[in-house]
Amino acid sequence: MSEQKQPVSVVGLGDMGAALALAFVDAGHPTTVWNRTMEKADRLVQMGATAAPSLVAAASASPLVVVNVTGGEVARGLLERAGDALAYSDVVNLSDGTAGDARRTAAWAAAHGVGYVHGQIETIPAGIGEPSSVIVYGGSAEVYERHRTTLDVLAGNGRLVSGDPGTAALxxxxxxxxxxxxxxxxxxxxxxxxxxxxxxxxxxxxxxxxxxxxxxxxxxxxxxxxxxxxxxxxxxxxxxxxxxxxxxxxxxxxxxxxxxxxxxxxxxxxxxxxxxxxxxxxxxxxxxxxx
Missing domain, CATH: 1.10.1040.10 (N-(1-d-carboxylethyl)-l-norvaline Dehydrogenase; domain 2)
Incomplete structure (x- = not known):
């Protein structure tokens, strides 16, 4: 019997977000996707992903929610909109932004009981999933270890560098x-x-x-x-x-x-x-x- 892979939700389907979602799909993870303009989900659905009808549905569909949008403030705004739908999920935020953005989002997550890790992607979309690619993470070691095997699908050199989510952004x-x-x-x-x-x-x-x-x-x-x-x-x-x-x-x-x-x-x-x-x-x- 094949091993059942952890379900993942990916929020944000720009070039990088789509590459992240495709890596999860290719690795056999049940993958739910959402984007503000859902036309961007069409190709991923053809590849095996599931399109969520709403941000809330995407946030509640999986124990791991990966966010990749343009800007740390935008990412936090989406998490705030998802709200209680994240009650049983951990968030790995792979959006760009400042150290302050990452820390403010982590503070919001802590105040709402949401497990949180900030990750900084150090490759281009075509490099996602490659053995030589790098993603550094900062934040909860417990959350990182809980999802480490799943996150390793994205980069051959993923590692937690600090308990401070801002350090990854830095x-x-x-x-x-x-x-x-x-x-x-x-x-x-x-x-x-x-x-x-x-x-x-x-x-x-x-x-x-x-x-x-x-x-x-x-x-x-x-x-x-x-x-x-x-x-x-x-x-x-x-x-x-x-x-x-x-x-x-x-x-x-x-x-x-x-x-x-x-x-x-x-x-x-x-x-x-x-x-x-x-x-x-x-x-x-x-x-x-x-x-």
Whole structure:
């Protein structure tokens, strides 16, 4: 006899929500779906999901309700509308939003006796269900463990990182911040290189060792930031300024938008002016926090 899989309800059927629902269907979980515009459920119903006639019906159909909508405030509003229908369900909220959004939704859930975990998806819809995909969770360890096997359908690397639901949201936003910083730097470098007739692929091949060293350097910076200790014996912030100025002048020579580099110069120059020229790049976290 085949194992009976846990029923799941998925609220929100955008690109990501539909991918979540399809992963549950493919894994054999009885899956109930609901969306404000129910036309988005048609393909999932053809694949084996059940369309709920209302949000309340979806919320009461399964012991696990997975929410994926645009924005933390929207997610909480839907849970509030579902109200008592969630009395016998746990909620895993996979909607984007701030740490504050996640904590406010968790507080609402606690006040209404609803088990709650916030999850942050760190992949694109096509990555849902892949062994390499990542979802981090924050909130009730009891709720997470109760549904862990079901949630593992969504990502090969799902893990609870904190009892604080806001921490999961912070992990996601931290990845975005690093990602956009990296991508913006790469785009700026590409503009500079190609303006001078240098192929970007050639640059990457030649800079492979340095780029891998930069990745390893993040661990050094993290340790310094966590300890609040920034001093280094050589190559402090003051040594960065000439290179930053050279990069700005090169960008000006070929007509680049140098705003990204100008922000870097502003942070470094302020730190050096405040007497931190012998500190490592980790010192700049103080200037980011200060605004």
């Amino acid at each position: 992990f996601g936003m931290g990845i975005h911040s690093v990602m956009w910083g990296l991508l913006n730097g790469f785009v700026h470098a590409s503009g500079m290189l190609t303006a001078e007739g240098v192929e970007v692929g050639t640059f990457l091949a030649g800079a492979d060792v340095q780029l891998r060293q930069l990745h390893d350097f993040l661990g050094v910076l993290a340790a310094e930031i966590d300890k609040g200790e920034y001093a280094v014996p050589t190559s402090g912030l003051a040594t960065h300024l000439p290179s930053i100025e050279d990069l700005l002048r090169q960008g000006e020579d070929v007509g680049l938008d140098n705003e990204l580099v100008e922000v870097t110069r502003r942070w470094v120059a302020r730190a050096v002016g405040d007497g931190h020229g012998a500190d490592n790049y980790s010192r700049l976290v103080d200037y980011v926090r200060a605004g």
